[in-house]
Amino acid sequence: MWRTLVTTVFYRACPLCRRPATGEFCRDCQRQMAATQLARPWRFWQGELPLAAWGRYQDALKRALGALKYQGRPELARPLGHYLGDVWLTGGHGLTQTPAVAPIPLHPAKLKRRGYNQAELLARHLCRYVGLPLYPDLLVRRTDTQAQHCLSARERAANLATAFALNPDVGYRRRPILLVDDIYTTGATARAAQHTLQQAGWPVVGVLVVATGR
Ligand SMILES: [Zn+2]
Numbered sequence: 001m002w003r004t005l006v007t008t009v010f011y012r013a014c015p016l017c018r019r020p021a022t023g024e025f026c027r028d029c030q031r032q033m034a035a036t037q038l039a040r041p042w043r044f045w046q047g048e049l050p051l052a053a054w055g056r057y058q059d060a061l062k063r064a065l066g067a068l069k070y071q072g073r074p075e076l077a078r079p080l081g082h083y084l085g086d087v088w089l090t091g092g093h094g095l096t097q098t099p100a101v102a103p104i105p106l107h108p109a110k111l112k113r114r115g116y117n118q119a120e121l122l123a124r125h126l127c128r129y130v131g132l133p134l135y136p137d138l139l140v141r142r143t144d145t146q147a148q149h150c151l152s153a154r155e156r157a158a159n160l161a162t163a164f165a166l167n168p169d170v171g172y173r174r175r176p177i178l179l180v181d182d183i184y185t186t187g188a189t190a191r192a193a194q195h196t197l198q199q200a201g202w203p204v205v206g207v208l209v210v211a212t213g214r
Contacts, residue, residue, distance in 0.1 A: 014026035014029055015064075015067075015073065015075050015076050015079065016029045016060070016063065016064055016067065016076075017029055024078070024079035024082070025079065029060060032059060032060035033055070033060045033061055033064065035059065035060070036055040036056045036058055036059055036060060036061040036062075036211070037054060037055045038053060038054065038055055038056060038212075041053055041054060041087045041090065041092065042087075042090070042092030042093070044212070044214065045092060045093060045094075045206060048191075049187060049190060049191055049194050049204070049206060049207060050093075050205065050206030050207070051184055051187070051190075051206060051207055051208075051209070051212065051214070052087055052088075052092065052093065052206060052207075052208045052209075053087070053184060053208075053209045053210070053211060053212035053214075054080075054083040054084060054086070054087050054209075054210050054211065055083070055210065055211050055212075056211060056212065056213075057183055057185070057211035057212060057213045061210070061211050062211070064076055064080065065080070065118075065182050065183060065210060065211060068080065068118050068121075068182065069114070069118050069182065072114075072115070074115075074116050074118070074121055077118060077121030077122050077124070077125055078125050080122055080125075080182075080210050081121065081122045081123070081124065081125025081126045081128075081129065082125060082126075082129050083210060084122060084125075084126040084129075084180065084208055084209075084210060085125070085126050085129035085130045087208065088126065088130050088132070088208065089130060093205070093206065095176070095205055097175070097176055098132065098133070098175070099132065099175060099176040099177055099178040099205050100132065100133040100134065100135045100138075100172065100173075100175040100176070100177055100178070101123045101126060101127050101132050101133065101134050101135065101177075101178050101180050102123070102135045102136075102138045102139055102177045102178070102179055102180070102193075102197075103117060103119035103120040103122065103123035103136060103179075103180045103181070104119045104139070104179060104180070104181040104189060104190065104193055105117060105119070105120070105137070105139050105140055105141040105164070106119075106141055107141045107142075107143065107144040108141070109144075110144060118182050119180055119181045119182055120136050122180055122181075122182060122210065123136065123180040124136070126180060126208075132178070133175070135170070135172045135177070137167050137169075137170055138166065138167055138170060138172060138177070138197075138202075139164050139165070139166065139167065139193055139196065139197070140164065140165050140166075140167050141163065141164060142162055142163060142164065142165055143159050143162060143163045156188075160188055160189075160191075160192040160195075161192070161195070163189070163192045163193075163196075164192055164193050164195075164196040165196060166196065166197070166200045166202075174201070174202065176202075176203045176204070176205045177197055177202050177203065177204050177205065178204075178205055178206060178207070178208055179193055179194065179204060179206070179207040179208070180207070180208050180209070181207060181209050182209065182210050182211070183209060183210065183211050183212070183213065184207065184209040184211070184212045184213065184214065185212075185213040185214075187207075190207040194207075
């Protein structure tokens with residue numbers, strides 16, 4: 001009883017393995033997460049849609065993102081959002097104007113099933129950590145781009161072109177936009193969001209993700 005109480009008071013449970021943690025994760029998970037970290041997070045910050053990423057989509061980082069998305073563990077968004085903040089604070093973006101952060105939205109049906117949008121939670125923790133303005137509902141999702149593998153190339157392109165829309169109900173001050181998502185794989189989703197924003201006159205400076213498969 002006393003031991004339980006002491007543990008409760010002095011340690012948080014590691015959000016990955018539930019062992020006592022003095023930092024965001026326990027020492028073991030911390031070490032495993034660090035092994036996936038990219039040495040050069042701004043390496044792909046160039047071209048039409050610049051990309052910055054904290055780590056590689058593998059091992060402990062892949063498990064953490066899987067738990068965040070599929071195992072109902074929204075508390076993982078805090079340490080992972082702070083990873084995004086750590087990347088941002090290294091300043092490799094070279095921007096002179098402060099962007100606003102827009103998370104990639106989930107389709108409403110998926111949001112209802114999951115209960116939260118992991119990209120929005122990550123964006124919230126990032127913004128709280130580094131002081132960037134957050135535009136959480138600038139974009140809305142009209143189609144689910146994840147279910148695309150069963151479509152033909154033409155259907156996929158048509159689907160992506162209409163995947164996102166600008167939310168007509170928000171009156172955000174116009175700023176350059178930094179997209180935030182959990183994972184970057186093919187980049188199709190982020191490019192579709194960029195396309196929608198730029199068509200509406202909102203410049204997109206790039207996309208910041210926790211993990212990249214690139
Ligand atoms: Zn752990």
